[in-house]
Amino acid sequence: MKSSVWVFAIVCSLIIHSAQTQNNEELFLQGNQAYVQGDFLQAINLYNAIENKGAIVWYNLGNSWYRIENYVQALLCWAKANKYGAAAIRSAVAHNAQRAHEHLGITDDRTPLQFIGAKIESALMRIPVFVLQVLFLTALYVFVFCYIFLGRKQNVLLLFLLMVFLGFLLLFVMHVNNRQHALIVQPKTTIYAGMDKQFSQVGTLNAGQEIILLEQKENGWSKIACGLVRGWVNSESLETI
């Protein structure tokens, strides 16, 4: 009796899940259709209604916001697409973001060092954590095996160095992936040296600029880093990605 109730519950949940998935897929297709027909507001509403949005939905949502000239929202959606998406989406997002930055008047004023740093970070973010985990564990087990059974000191040392390198790489990628990014949504957002407007102004950010969110306080202030500048901004002026 109990087992039949369980089976019934599992079947029901599978049916509900399947119906929800189908509904979301329909919303996605309808959103695409509305976009193609030029009804961008409708497309935005349909994409927004999708649960568990993937990179493609965020990308298309960004395109829809762009079409109605809300470039900040477009950048926010594309940033989310960039976070979850594969290489193809990332290249499209990079192209689109450039167009939006042109409209918002945001120029790339990074120093060559910052530019290289950003490129390295971007490249590291593309390495799947799973791959690094597998490589590290493999190197570790091979090292242990060789140490115990082969005892060739030179090979073992090389394996040990490889294992340490992979370990550090894994830690760094985890750190980069866990870093919270945010987008400035209010024009002319001032960065202050402290959590009050009475502190000195450190700089100004334009709407659409991406920053690293270091800390978020409950009193409505957030600590951010943008290039070499670190400071506090009003939490209402940014949206986390």
Added chain:
Amino acid sequence: MVRRIGNGIAVIVLLSAALVNATVQIALQLLDGNGSKVSTLAVGVPYLLDIIVTGEHTGAQIRVQGLDNNFTFERAGTSQVSQMINGVAQSKVYYKYSIIPQAVGSFTVGPAQIDTNQGVVQSNVLRVNVRNNVQQDPNQTDVLFTIEVEHDHVVVGQEIELTMRFLWRNKTKLLNIEIPDFKGFAKPVWQAQTTGTQDINGVTYEYAQWKGTIVPEVVGDILIIPARAIYQVPMKANRFGGHMFGAFLDDFSFGAQDKYVHSNSITLHVDSLPAHQTAVSAVGAFTNITASLDSSVARAGEGIVLKLMLEGKGNLETMEPPALTLPDSFKYYASKNYRADSSKGPAKVFEYIIQGFEAGQWEIEPQPFTFYDPQERQYKTLHTQPLSLLINPAKRTTHNVQSTDNDLVVDEDEQCPETDICPLITSGNWYYNSPRIISWSVFLVLLFCALGVFLIYFVYNLCVQYRKKHVVHLNKKNAFSVAYKTLKNCYNTHDPKMIYDMFVTLFADRCCVNKEDVSAEYIERVLHVQGFDRSVIAQWNNFFDQLREYLFFKRATVPQEFIDRAKIWIKQLEEKL
């Protein structure tokens, strides 16, 4: 007799006086800014309402009726006056309220009620007449504060110019202007302050002036309640004249007094707009409307900006964007609107994003704009000029994307346009797939497994090396316990070889030599060195020879008595060896 009657009357009078005092009484009075009782009030001007309670009423609740709808009121403090009447202490408590009339008309204030032990006690009722605040008489004051409107009979939505002017003479200093809420109007738009001079009845006044525009949003009589100006006047001319710092103190207003003055109030009569077949939100005198496109060529589905520029005077701030009349295959939505200045005066620009979905040469017909002209009291319609627009067939707006196991590959034939964004992606996994990752708990278990194996091997290796290094000492230490163990087995087997080996091993371990080096002579030498008596050594030699005899003749067993002797020898050796 007369004296007794007089005493009785005096007692009655005192008792009644005491009784009167014990009774709680309540009264209302309304005072103006000078402390005089008033019954005619000016709208928007604050007055003081005193609720006077006589008698003990600690903790009693006081209510005043008639203040809710037409007055704003707030508590302004409490004061108490005590006096002696016929030897009886009497106290009056003044509860003060600041009230501001908000509407013109006749109203009743009160009664005030207080709950006492004897029941509810009521006050008198005040009948007040509220009228519009009139302009001050210039002959009686050094300051004047006025509000004027362009028209006092308007239609809803009509923009009206409002002028607020503060005039003063002598050493008067304006501190602040408190502008009232314009209830029933859209948020007023103010221009910058201007200053100048004005002659009134031959007297020259300086003035500060603010001009703004207000737009009524409701129909009926709307009251603009007075604004308040706070200013400073010297208390006495040259008050510090005799003082060495007199000029300094005068200049810095140490002898100044703050005063305030209310402007006049105005009642506007607002009519509704005459009936019209479509809803009209524009009211004013508009002279021209023009339309323009940011591009005359576009692809199907591509957004183009259409601008409507409306010139003239009217409710430019509050009017809704006009609806567009476009061909059926077009869609539009209002994008933004903003004020602009044209060659003909003030103007407003409405921007729309329009999209054509069918390719071809299209003409956007003249756009009508209907508004109500309050001067001529009629509706008028302006038209834009027609516009032509070429819609080309749409480019493909979607990427071809192949899904390959949770990854996406864009077809390389499709390039993103240089001046536009990349097209939509229509296939692939639209849902979020959490990235594949080895659970961190599993990862740590695998990590520690490997480290554990490594550690065990390492410790084992250390133990082996230690044992190798210390085996001689360990053998020496454990030699007798090993011998006893072996002997125990000998009781079961009675094997002479086992006993022989046991003694050889015992001597080899204790003397830290190889077994091969242990011979009967060697043992004898050792025993000698260790201080055994010659007789004991002789006995030992006898015993050991017997043992070797057992071995030499390959006897399978030794008697029990021999094993006992071996045990005794082990004990003796343990004591000295």
